Amino acid sequence: MKKTGAEIVIECLKREGVKHIFGYPGGVVLNIFDLLYDDKDLKLILTRHEQGAVHAADGYARATGKPGVVLVTSGPGATNTVTGIATAYMDSIPIIVFSGQVPTKLIGNDAFQEADIVGITRPCTKHNYLVKDVKDLARTIREAFYIATTGRPGPVLIDLPKDVTGDKTTFQWPEKITLRGYNPKYEGNKWMIKQAASLIQKSKKPVIIAGGGVISSNASKELKDLAEYTMIPVIMTLMGLGAFPGTHELCLGMPGMHGSYYANRTIQEADLLIAVGMRFDDRVTGRINDFAPHAKIIHIDIDPTSIRKNVRVDVPIVGDAKRVLKGILQVLKETEKKQWDAVRKAWLKQIDKWKKERPLTYEFDEEVIKPQYVVERLYEFTKGKAIISTEVGQNQMWAAQFFKFDKPRTFLTSGGLGTMGYGFPAAMGAQVAFPDKTVIDIAGDGSFQMNIQELATCVTYKLPVKIAILNNMYLGMVRQWQELFYGERYSYSYLDVVPDFVKVAEAYGAVGLRATKPSEVDDVIKEALKVKDKPVVMDFIVDWKEKVYPMVPAGAALDEMIFGEEKKKKEKKLRAVK
């Protein structure tokens, strides 16, 4: 039987197991939208902006591990997805974006709502397609899902000209996809795995740094097994948070610019780094020449380009984190048995001393709400069981520092691109996937306003997303840099007019709550957690002077951290560093 292109799209999505699409209609995608009108199995979440749709699909993908799907129209619909696609690309998140396109005959004619979205998204997708013939459609969609979800995952865009969705062809579902130019390598090289095991056996001061790759490869168990067996402490990058239990005694939290003192100290003193599914981002390494000066480096990553891109590597292993970690542990268990606790005793004791020396902390205040306090209370009330998303800036760092993530896929944040406006729609996407879970966006007043329109979407679909705004009336991280490095010249970082978020929430039909004093924080959170059928905006008026510490200034080495209470003293040194 023949099917139209639009019918093929719907059929393929169902065969790929898709249940939800995030999207926004427009002229050239109406063939597809028309089919969604009375489809029982595929539900489209109508967002209020295409960017929101992509972030929602991204949050859905991060929370579930399944690819997120987006459907938008041509031209502005398509260009509005670019930030979302770039966000997913930088963080290796599998999403499939279907964009409408003007009819093939009009392509290149500057037709109404035409944009060369394949050209525009070429550098920020893992791969993209313009389908010119309906006969290629089913295979293209199959390939897109395959590419997006295998190897190092990433976004794939499919551009669908209007006539292609209207044309008919015999539907043929390709069971298997082979691409001669794309064969991700999952098994690590055996010899390299042995080398890695032998380095671990020789090492006195090892540390594991786990990144987002551990989460995308579902390797949390293997990571925990290896860490516990060999008693190696674990540091997680921002993208890796949740890969290893945050409450575990071997957990050292996050490294880098706003990482913990003890994590950074551990890296600088270690004799072996076992880097898994992370790519040595500049925010993690600080000044690269002084990064981990005494350490040999084992680097496990599925993407060969990540290896030796930024740091020298002694044992490179291209492969899937799950299989490689398992392989290393197996070799360790097969070869000489060690009394690991005796071997590690001194090292772990030293790290413990650093932990006690400078724990992650802040000064509680009776009068003004400290933003860190809000994050701590959210953690207490949800017992760490919630899915947390963040915006970008101070809110993101405080969430990463003070919320302990015990499970993977419970922390959704734009790590690579650093996209303000990401957190709220991402939380919405996660809530669609898990309607009964508590999903909280830890937000800033600046970031929240970048996709505030999605309140309408949440109200429409009765999504009880909680937004905790750490409201300081400033673009806080920008302000922090201006205070520390630009002589307190707060150029355009003060948001003179911040709306009354409680009224905004109410205007949308959501619940708005506010706390202005520390004593009100608990009540607001309690009240918010009770709401199960609509979004809640919690407006926490926080101390605008608060800064994220510790901090490794840009261009400094990891052991050149500055701390809050020592700010005055260290400031001179800072300028010298720059």
Next chain:
Amino acid sequence: MRHTISVLVENKFGVLARISSLFSGRGYNIESLSVGETIDPQISIMTIVTTGDDKIIEQITKQLNKLIDVIKVTDLTEIDHVEREMVLIKVAPKQEDKAEVLRLTEIFRGRVVDSSPRTYTVEITGDEKKISAFVELMRPFGIKEFVRTGKIAIAREGVKK
């Protein structure tokens, strides 16, 4: 250091754009690039001449390999290979120099492919050194126009790829 990289790609629209935007987006340098179909019309081959230290070249080959439409990447610099380039030079020598131009063309095993009362168009193929040497010799006679293909290269048979 300069490297000659041979890239087998799917013969599809947009592939050249993917490769060139990879180079521009990541700040790699392209000295020359030539593309053509292979015996299999579904596959094209690109010969890219680029410069960079070992770390950059390693990234270039890895990044090329990462593209879905790239089938195989070979850095020919590391193996024994043959390189060729072709130029067409239109020279306008004075009457008394014409014989010398023809003589040099012959020495370089070039061919005159077009002539007019005032000009010769000479075709020369060879490796880069030969071509540069010929161009330098022609310069004093007055080069009117000059076109040069990118380099194409092939590994010698029997060497390991």
